[in-house]
Amino acid sequence: MTLSPAHTWRNLATLFKAGALFGLFSANAFAAVAAKADSPICPAATLNGSQHFGVQYQLSGAQHGTLQLLRRQAQTAYFNPGNGVGEWWNFSVAEHPSFIRVFAKQQRRIDYYMGDLRTLNIHVSQPEIESFAAAHLRSQLRHKGAGSCADSQVYEGDYQQVHYRLLWSDSLQLPLQLTTEHKGQIKQWQASKIMPAREVDMLLSRWQQFADTDYADIGDNETDPFLAQMINQGFIEHSEHAVYNSNGQPMSGQHIH
């Protein structure tokens, strides 16, 4: 698989067109809102090295929203509880990851297989997906010392015209806090809740029960109202890889704002 941070960012951006992760790294449309001063929640020592947990991130700045990262061994999912849209990766066979888009409000799933991902030119990096897309970024920043949480480190620096300050959890291998500043505009992601394994299992189990459709079969199901909406009104895969319509709004869900 191609390790391309740009692809990874763009893929994560499928959860939000105009906010959240996409906005974080495009960093070009933020209101000048100061970062929240709250401290991030620190993970318990018992989570050290765990691959079975979740982290809820709170976004502050021009865009407000919540994003959950769910981890269960080789599976990583990002879920926006606001619009009920999620993306669920499974790297059990690392060279052939499987990918599922979840639409919780409709209780539907779209399953993507290797050939589907290739036809859509979706190439992702497992480390980027599993690190909240911060693995490569961390290597570009300066280490500033230990952070406020146990087993945490602070990194800071400029990368691609954006100033970053990252509080990195060694035990979770994830950001606890990520602040960006671009042209005086500040935005911050902050871990607000550590989700226990049972909560992760509950969500993934629920999604597993949703009615699923292979991406390859969407075109043969134009009479299905849910899929017809995908075919005719949005779900633009090619140019943006996004679950949003041509007006830039998340499909079938409330906007993150």
Next chain:
Amino acid sequence: MKTLPHVLAALTAAVAAALVSQTANAAVLPDYQTQSSWFTAGADAVAAKVAQARNTGSTKNVILFVGDGMGVSTLTAARIYQGQAAGHTGEENRLSFETFPYSALSKTYSVNQQTPDSAPTMTAMVTGVKTEDGMLSVSSDSIRGNCLSSKGNELKTALELAEDLGKSTGIISTARLTHATPAATYAHTPERNWEADSNMTTEAINNGCHDIAYQLVMDAPGNGLEVALGGGRSYFLPNTVTDGEGATGRRADGNDLTAAWTENYSNAAYVWNQEQFDAVDTTTTDHLLGLFQSSHMQYEADRADDVGGEPSLAEMTSKAIDLLAKNDQGYFLMVEGGRIDHAHHAGNASRALQDTVALSDAVKAAMDKVDLSDTLIIVTADHSHTFTIAGYPARGNPILGLVHAPEDTTIAQDPTLANDGLPYTTLGYANGPGAKNGARADLSAVDTTDVEFLQQAQVPLSSETHAAEDVAIYATGPGAYLFQGSVEQNVIFHVMNQAAALGGTKY
């Protein structure tokens, strides 16, 4: 009887005219015309047609190849693609089945839609009756998605008729074996999406409808299918089972239909990867089930990168014929290139063309195995796509490339520009994911021949759609001559029925 002398006279005149045509032409046409390679090749083609005797006898075997979504433009582009891959200009190339002596155009509309899906089209081909979209081998008196309405409206298929006659039967697809095209040969259901029991409604279960995978193994006609090779493994496995490639089954009823296959039949085998497939001894195996993916098999372009390994469509066809041909009563085999359609839906011409070439290779493999004096081979499509071959590219211009016009005896270095000042590809779609809102992308620096490239499209849709124009039928072997002109798609069944004396109707 009164017309016979007239017909004979006409035939005699035609034959005589053809035989002397080159001589006659030589008298009235200049040498540079009659000695042109185009001229002599054309004359040879006509002479071959004149000399060809119709095989009006019965056929023992029938092989029906279906390229899902393989419209005429797909065939043209695929033949050029294959020819260019072999180092030629491409246009003069022929796919294996384009050498067949007989052809016709097939009208694909369904009872309720101008542009159909694969369910009613395959139903038409294997039952002789058109039905409504989404329904498999039940008549249009049924209501889609309503089990009760389909009861008593089941349409008997060519595969079932063959089983009744003691022939062996087989299905092969690079899509799921429960997908519409293969399913229409053996299943009867008012909803193509009822592929596993977990996909069914309460109404369907309460009224005794069976899911498609179940019908393949547990409700099979005659002594059961002898060959079933393709994708869709998860539809045959319980949802408590993880398969050899890490995918979970989806059956809620607990049935392991792969185990049932080997239990129900003697000398039966179930395989799920290339190694197991290669090890199958067709002399000792009488019922072969191969499920090589949890869902659809890989595109041909990606097949070599599969986790467990997958046989090609040609390999599956060849092995199937070895097994089926053991029956002296003959066989009926359906082979589908199922992923041509999916690649088109994705707006990805390269994969669609590679899968079309794979189907051509499978036909070639069949032709190398069978005796055409007792085997009818038909190659057709269920429907078309909005796929176009446009512009005025030079002869030999890369079929996946930008349009470059001819320039003297070469190809212009610079691409032809459209009114927006941008170059454009030869291949494109009328709709699909390759469309953008706003200005068209500049492809000047894009490698449009890359397998991942999505052709540009006019109307933005997330999934490119089927198209309604006629598709082609190619045929060879006994009864093939019955394909002439423009026919309704359901005529295909009647030709098979007539040629193989399946007993569905007397003509």
